Amino acid sequence: MGFAEATKEYREKIEAALSGYMDSCGAPEQLRAAMEYSLKAGGKRLRPVLTLYTCNMLGGDVERALPYACALEMIHTYSLIHDDLPCMDDDDFRRGRPSNHKVFGEANAVLAGDGLLSYAFQIMLDAVKADLTENAINAARAVSLGAGVSGMVAGQVIDLASETAENTGIDELRFIQANKTAAMIKAALLAGAYIAGASQEQMIALGQYGELYGALFQMTDDILDVVGDFEGMGKTLGKDEAENKLTYISLYGMDRAKDLASETAHQAVEAISIFEERAELLRELALSCLSRRS
């Protein structure tokens, strides 16, 4: 049974909780509609599923982890809405549907993003109020750090800068991937672990896995972007865009990038060896990235 199938129950829990949060958010209708349009656009829910899976794996109560999981998904969604804006990546489509600003206009898309980010924190603060413990506040802080100015927002800023800069290389790529992609995945794992009251050793192992899996995720994305182009699958990159974009392929070439992905997947598996068979799905998740590239 693959990761997606095995975590179906978690995904259903998350969908139900997200719907409940949106129904009770108290936003004016046009704001709620714009937020919900992107939040319910059929994402895979990777980050919140990782939070619930990790919490359960370590013997924690999945219900207590649910607000932090939903907050992560809202923050991920706000970042996609802002990324798609004309002044950013200028993407007209997201997950096969018109992007938020194409439907609601740019101003409302900016505000829908601001709303989702604000609401994510409101949900976490409510959760901490209901459970005024070190573990709860640490879970909220993990999400905050992953999302913030030394996490996801930092990665986005350097990613944008790298598109116009001349001297960019492996350091920039690693920074972007660690912050834009891996920071939120790591935050998802740590939030679940905090709620379960994980040990320091377990936290370190999960943090390493998150960093490695985030890197791996980016590498296989880069590979698929190019392979997808050659074979007419996946995203279509114009030749100029593909050449200018800082990717693992542009830096290393396809063969070395594939080797790197393979090494990284095995390092990720190694990082969580202390959990033995309990972390079966995390192992599978990392290794499944390698078959994405066929």
Place this chain on the structure above:
Amino acid sequence: MGFAEATKEYREKIEAALSGYMDSCGAPEQLRAAMEYSLKAGGKRLRPVLTLYTCNMLGGDVERALPYACALEMIHTYSLIHDDLPCMDDDDFRRGRPSNHKVFGEANAVLAGDGLLSYAFQIMLDAVKADLTENAINAARAVSLGAGVSGMVAGQVIDLASETAENTGIDELRFIQANKTAAMIKAALLAGAYIAGASQEQMIALGQYGELYGALFQMTDDILDVVGDFEGMGKTLGKDEAENKLTYISLYGMDRAKDLASETAHQAVEAISIFEERAELLRELALSCLSRRS
């Protein structure tokens, strides 16, 4: 001694704390610079000063209220950066300087706003971790509610919609003013009150004052926009813009708007009568709005 002069010490505390937070934010240099450009642009610090003043008025420890005060100012600043974007109000200047996107570009301005909002919550979560009490989490929640989808973001969405809608009137204006302006002022007062461990009665009084002062602030802004135009002072509104914009003047005319402002100021003073002379500066702050309009 006026409000500004009497609260100089608080303002200095806030400036120092904001500088400290920016120095240790961990953001990449270009992100930090863009955030700081707007955060240190010489605002009056009304909201954070209200937090510290209220906390002290009720016998609380001002130092404990400082993180929430700074978070309020960061959230206020992010909202100005996003408001000024070309897709929103399209303002090239803010406080006499080029607006954030004119200096750093639109994409970085979006991200500087996202960064300030994220960092504001990070600072509050750190403060709650250091002081894991009901009062601390309630202070953070008050800020979150004021800033969020049933507060400031809601007001902004309806404000934008009112600019193009045909049937807008007093209900929309009240909603915009209550959410876009008053919600954050109310949050500032409540955050300080929570940290001081205020009673329910005190909370209600401060909440009412916040709502009334927020309304008053908007009314006198509207009056000054027009008077400023007539006498060549203040903001210059084009005639068409002034006619289409939903304001207290467009709805009531100047004379009735001035009467309303005067009534509202006295209601605000009445709301905080339970604090007697301790709330002297809040009284003065409300009444001073009436002399703004000369």
